Amino acid sequence: MSRKGITMVSSVLFLAFLIAATGIVYYAGVPSLQRIQCLATMEKMKSSFVQLDKITRNVVEGGKGTKRTFDLNIDDGKLYVVGDNDTIYWEYECPVQVTSPRTAQTIGNVIFGSNMEVFAYQGMCAGQNSYILENSHIKACFKIIGSPSNKVSYNTTEIFLYMYQKDLDSVLPLEYLEVTLDNDDTSKTGTGYTTLEREGTNLPYGRVTAYMESDYGVTYQIHFELETGGDFLVIRGE
Known part of the structure; x- marks a missing residue:
């Protein structure tokens, strides 16, 4: 004792x-x-x-x-x-x-x-105002784009800035991340914003969501999630 x-x-x-x-x-x-x-x-x-x-x-x-x-x-x-x-x-x-x-x-x-080891916060990454998801393995940065009350024009290639892998002590090589629908270029551009679901420390997971009203005529969301202990990002759309 x-x-x-x-x-x-x-x-x-x-x-x-x-x-x-x-x-x-x-x-x-x-x-x-x-x-x-x-x-x-x-x-x-x-x-x-x-x-x-x-x-x-x-x-x-x-x-x-x-x-x-x-x-x-x-x-x-x-x-x-x-x-x-x-x-x-x-x-x-x-x-x-x-x-x-x-x-x-x-x-x-x-x-x-x-299992509450995720930090979700705002900071600077690559000279950009960013939403940051971080755990013991990964630090992932996403550009802050617009807001729910101020939708702006953007391209899906702008969302993901970079990922730092702590175990390897290196930034993972990725020129950009592009999201399209039906392989149509007009679906990756439009108006919208990005949000951080919950800001704080000691979270079970962190999530950044990008809202897009695309020039393709379809509105969709892209969710980026980092789990406690995870060494990868989960990306899903709806």
Whole structure:
């Protein structure tokens, strides 16, 4: 058994960190042990993280000089802090499925779910304002084009900017990605926009969608999806 005494101090130095650090992720991986044992362990840590979240927020609200000590017992799994996004993680593997993939439950600032490693955000890629989908293997960039209230003219070759493969430490060679209907060039041009379905961290998957009212006379959508742990993009149209 590992017991960690976490002391939270509110001061000018730490206040900004504590405000940001209230994003606590309860992460459950698959797989390890038996289902009942897994559920019992996860429920125990879930309760602990909810309590830790409440205490952290009380410290922040208390202002300078406020402090609390919280004893966190860790029987299984790994506890670690990621400074880049000021998040505390508890990672636990279970050999049987105890939560549905691509689902998450949020209680306050605690996120409980399985396989949540995708980041979806806006940034710059190749000098372009972009929607970015990223996991432990891939960083994929898509051009921000128009908006639902401001449809603009574009070509499907403009959507996908590039993909960086982290395992190979290289940008995958691709001159451009072109989408057409019935092999007709007029179907790849028209008016529309691109959107990011959900922006955030610790997501089960990320999705960028391109909406196209084509010069071919057909309106369609192209979905680009990146799953947790995936080393490839899923592209589908409708």
